[in-house]
Amino acid sequence: MKYAFFLGCLIPARELSYEVSVRKVMPELGVELVDMKGANCCAPFSIQSVDYSSWMALAARDLAIAEEMGMDVMTLCNDCYESLLMVNNILKRNGELRNKVNELLSEVGKEFKGKITVKNLVDVLYGDVGLSKVKKAIKEPINGIRVGAQPGCHLTKPKRIHFEILRGFSELDSLVQATGVESVPYERKEMCCGGPLRDINDDMARQISRQKLSALKEAEVQAIVTVCPFCFLQLDLGQLEIKRHFNEEYNLPVIHFIELLRLGMGMKLEDWEIKAHRIPITELLKDRL
Amino acid sequence: MAEVANTPRGKGVLLCIQCGRCSSSCPVARLTEEHNPRRLMEMVIMGFKKEVLPHQLPWYCLSCFTCLDRCPQGGDVGEVMFAIRNLAVRQGNVPAGVAGQAKALYETTRVINPVRSVLDKRESLGFSKISNEGLEEVQKILKKTGMEKIVSST
Numbered sequence: 001m002k003y004a005f006f007l008g009c010l011i012p013a014r015e016l017s018y019e020v021s022v023r024k025v026m027p028e029l030g031v032e033l034v035d036m037k038g039a040n041c042c043a044p045f046s047i048q049s050v051d052y053s054s055w056m057a058l059a060a061r062d063l064a065i066a067e068e069m070g071m072d073v074m075t076l077c078n079d080c081y082e083s084l085l086m087v088n089n090i091l092k093r094n095g096e097l098r099n100k101v102n103e104l105l106s107e108v109g110k111e112f113k114g115k116i117t118v119k120n121l122v123d124v125l126y127g128d129v130g131l132s133k134v135k136k137a138i139k140e141p142i143n144g145i146r147v148g149a150q151p152g153c154h155l156t157k158p159k160r161i162h163f164e165i166l167r168g169f170s171e172l173d174s175l176v177q178a179t180g181v182e183s184v185p186y187e188r189k190e191m192c193c194g195g196p197l198r199d200i201n202d203d204m205a206r207q208i209s210r211q212k213l214s215a216l217k218e219a220e221v222q223a224i225v226t227v228c229p230f231c232f233l234q235l236d237l238g239q240l241e242i243k244r245h246f247n248e249e250y251n252l253p254v255i256h257f258i259e260l261l262r263l264g265m266g267m268k269l270e271d272w273e274i275k276a277h278r279i280p281i282t283e284l285l286k287d288r289l
Numbered sequence: 290m291a292e293v294a295n296t297p298r299g300k301g302v303l304l305c306i307q308c309g310r311c312s313s314s315c316p317v318a319r320l321t322e323e324h325n326p327r328r329l330m331e332m333v334i335m336g337f338k339k340e341v342l343p344h345q346l347p348w349y350c351l352s353c354f355t356c357l358d359r360c361p362q363g364g365d366v367g368e369v370m371f372a373i374r375n376l377a378v379r380q381g382n383v384p385a386g387v388a389g390q391a392k393a394l395y396e397t398t399r400v401i402n403p404v405r406s407v408l409d410k411r412e413s414l415g416f417s418k419i420s421n422e423g424l425e426e427v428q429k430i431l432k433k434t435g436m437e438k439i440v441s442s443t
Contacts, residue, residue, distance in 0.1 A: 003403055009402070010401055012403055012416075012419055013404075013407060014403075014407075016407060016410060025418070035417040038426075040394075040423045040426075041394050041400050044400065047373075047391060048371050049348075049374040049375070049378065049383075049387055050374075050383065051439060052371070052375055054431055054434040054436040057433075057434060058321060058394075058430065058431075061426065097297075104433055105430075157357065158358050159358050159369075190355070191316055191353070191355075193357070196351040196352055196388070199389075200384045200387065204321065208316055246349070
């Protein structure tokens with residue numbers, strides 16, 4: 001299995017520990033990730049808010065690069081996933097728009113042909129690698145920990161856009177549970193982490209995170225498992241901000257799903273990766289780190 | 290309303306029956322009375338351009354798309370927000386965070402860039418370099434779409 005690996009902006013800039021675990025775990029599961037040379041930002045919601053045709057053209061440029069590589073795209077970030085997935089779906093079905101976008105792309109010697117599919121980490125692990133193979137790879141299950149999985153909005157919403165590959169909560173939960181932990185249901189699981197309002201209305205962003213965190217606390221989870229790097233940032237760093245602004249402490253460690261998988265497969269995290277978690281994970285996972 | 294409805298993401302406004310399901314599903318509307326997607330749709334339908342475009346109203350939406358899944362009309366409220374924002378931006382109503390990301394994208398092909406220490410760490414791990422290889426192409430595209438002008442004016 002080979003994928004054009006779309007890294008996005010946030011992960012290489014702020015969450016190197018996410019990238020490290022992906023690069024270590026995926027080859028062990030038979031997945032080869034090929035870097036996309038010259039790829040640009042996916043044009044997330046901030047850019048879409050500014051200009052529609054720039055969004056279309058920039059996302060289509062990335063898709064054209066993957067098409068030239070002859071591979072489906074694998075994304076990590078939910079925003080990258082949604083942006084590329086939407087544009088891929090729209091342009092595959094709307095010939096008029098595709099012509100307009102290709103007119104722009106022809107200026108830079110590229111063309112969107114609509115030959116590939118956009119997937120994210122969950123799609124690839126659940127759909128392509130397969131749950132049974134993931135389960136088999138778990139050499140040292142992490143037992144006795146209750147976690148709340150945070151799918152993030154754009155893994156599943158809006159439902160009709162995800163018709164090509166419909167993956168949702170249950171797929172993520174099965175993968176999380178495969179590592180040995182217990183993924184428990186909680187209120188507001190579907191709800192946004194608040195991250196998209198960061199830098200637009202910070203107070204509102206924090207208040208939405210608070211709602212999410214208190215629901216998780218009520219469900220008596222010991223940790224939060226995320227897929228999206230924005231959810232990770234908002235719920236991890238966000239807890240420090242909430243402590244400062246509202247004097248509330250949740251102390252819920254946040255861990256990237258892929259890190260959990262890596263630990264379950266019997267690999268260790270390095271010191272700097274452990275320290276990348278602002279809410280310490282050492283107490284909870286001390287025997288495993 | 291026509292201005293919004295004529296943009297690719299704004300068509301949903303024509304389907305709005307003002308039922309309010311979007312507002313009752315909206316995590317932001319639960320927190321503040323200021324944000325009310327149903328009312329915003331109403332304002333667009335009534336043509337309250339001056340009240341909507343220069344205001345913070347269109348910028349409260351998280352784009353979580355809960356309303357898209359719940360709108361009984363398939364009216365795509367969360368999508369219409371982008372149509373409104375595109376118009377608002379052209380009137381100079383753009384939050385600093387959004388303008389900053391657009392500028393970074395135009396200048397570097399990325400909305401967020403790694404600091405020196407992260408770049409060094411990447412190198413020590415043997416990861417591919419973060420390059421601006423596509424910059425010339427990205428700028429060419431953004432000049433054509435007119436985004437360069439928006440970026441330089443905000």
